[in-house]
Amino acid sequence: MNKDLFRHNLLQWHQQIDRNLPWKASKSPYFIWLSEIMLQQTRIAQATPYYLKFVEAFPTVHDLANASEEKVFKLWEGLGYYSRARNLHATAKKVSQEMNGVFPDNYKDLLALKGIGPYTAAAIASFAYDLPHPVVDGNVFRVLSRVFKIEEAIDSTEGKKIIQAMAEACFEPKQAAAYNQAIMDFGAMVCTPKNVGCEHCEMQSFCGAYHGKMVDILPKKTKKIKKRDRYFLFVIIEDQDGCFLIEKRTKKDIWQGLFQFPLIENEQAFEDTKAIKKALRQNFNLKQKDFDWLYLTDTFKQTLSHQYIHARFLKIKMKKVPLSNDSQLLINLKELKNYGFPKIIDWFLKEKVLNLVFIP
Numbered sequence: 001m002n003k004d005l006f007r008h009n010l011l012q013w014h015q016q017i018d019r020n021l022p023w024k025a026s027k028s029p030y031f032i033w034l035s036e037i038m039l040q041q042t043r044i045a046q047a048t049p050y051y052l053k054f055v056e057a058f059p060t061v062h063d064l065a066n067a068s069e070e071k072v073f074k075l076w077e078g079l080g081y082y083s084r085a086r087n088l089h090a091t092a093k094k095v096s097q098e099m100n101g102v103f104p105d106n107y108k109d110l111l112a113l114k115g116i117g118p119y120t121a122a123a124i125a126s127f128a129y130d131l132p133h134p135v136v137d138g139n140v141f142r143v144l145s146r147v148f149k150i151e152e153a154i155d156s157t158e159g160k161k162i163i164q165a166m167a168e169a170c171f172e173p174k175q176a177a178a179y180n181q182a183i184m185d186f187g188a189m190v191c192t193p194k195n196v197g198c199e200h201c202e203m204q205s206f207c208g209a210y211h212g213k214m215v216d217i218l219p220k221k222t223k224k225i226k227k228r229d230r231y232f233l234f235v236i237i238e239d240q241d242g243c244f245l246i247e248k249r250t251k252k253d254i255w256q257g258l259f260q261f262p263l264i265e266n267e268q269a270f271e272d273t274k275a276i277k278k279a280l281r282q283n284f285n286l287k288q289k290d291f292d293w294l295y296l297t298d299t300f301k302q303t304l305s306h307q308y309i310h311a312r313f314l315k316i317k318m319k320k321v322p323l324s325n326d327s328q329l330l331i332n333l334k335e336l337k338n339y340g341f342p343k344i345i346d347w348f349l350k351e352k353v354l355n356l357v358f359i360p
């Protein structure tokens with residue numbers, strides 16, 4: 001009974017709101033796919049300028065496929081979760097080269113593409129082709145667990161099963177696109193993680209969490225993500241011509257595919273100059289006579305989903321900077337803007353003047 005009421009109220013609520021987002025008017029699977037990949041774990045306000053930049057730079061999937069990896073990463077810079085950019089580029093190449101630029105028109109084949117999981121496949125299938133696949137993501141988990149007072153942890157096998165079954169039972173297959181858009185918007189605008197909009201909510205009269213005073217504790221989770229601390233020292237090496245050494249991150253780790261200044265990672269914080277000199281000797285075989293010390297910054301901190309990054313930046317000057325592998329290159333200051341860097345390096349490049357601590 002309440003499932004019918006939920007569906008009815010949801011669709012009615014959605015007809016009254018006008019959420020003017022740049023990808024909404026489109027039925028193009030390419031634009032829908034772009035927007036859905038960008039919106040994964042990302043707020044709409046943050047993703048929108050990136051979407052507009054990509055659409056302008058790559059109006060078709062062929063344009064994206066033919067772009068260099070550097071250009072794709074540069075445009076993605078700051079959006080985080082960089083494996084999305086890698087998968088995006090790989091899928092664009094596949095669709096462009098093997099599918100004649102046409103995205104699959106069914107759920108199963110969409111799901112087979114890199115970077116497309118069940119949620120994104122359901123979103124593209126319903127928004128582009130009106131196929132009856134309900135979207136189930138964090139928004140949907142939150143809304144359904146609250147409205148139907150589902151107390152099983154949403155990260156447990158049982159909890160996932162219950163919510164999936166509920167999502168299918170509430171779904172309106174005859175209005176797949178409208179229903180999916182409505183539940184996503186409802187989760188983003190009304191039944192939000194914080195500052196929940198219960199007071200003016202269409203579901204209030206029958207919402208289990210609201211009447212059970214459980215809005216703040218639903219949805220439940222069993223696992224708490226334990227974040228680890230990582231301590232980085234980025235070494236900015238400038239040569240006598242004013243060029244800097246940068247290198248591409250090629251290992252399977254955070255920021256793969258982006259560029260950085262040569263990096264030393266340590267188990268503990270880089271607190272004193274003695275530890276830094278030792279690290280330079282051990283990691284880069286650099287002795288103090290080989291270079292001039294310029295400056296060392298305070299610590300910059302960045303919180304990622306599973307890690308806390310603590311980074312300091314050391315700048316040194318050498319007559320000649322040898323390249324030690326294919327991923328390294330020497331560039332001048334103007335060329336820095338052509339390469340995609342992790343956010344923490346971007347912060348440094350913008351704010352370095354404020355944080356200088358000179359090494360004695």
Ligand code: SF4
Nearest residue numbers: 191198201204207210
């Ligand atoms: S009443 Fe509150 S908790 Fe229930 S659906 Fe509405 S916003 Fe969510």
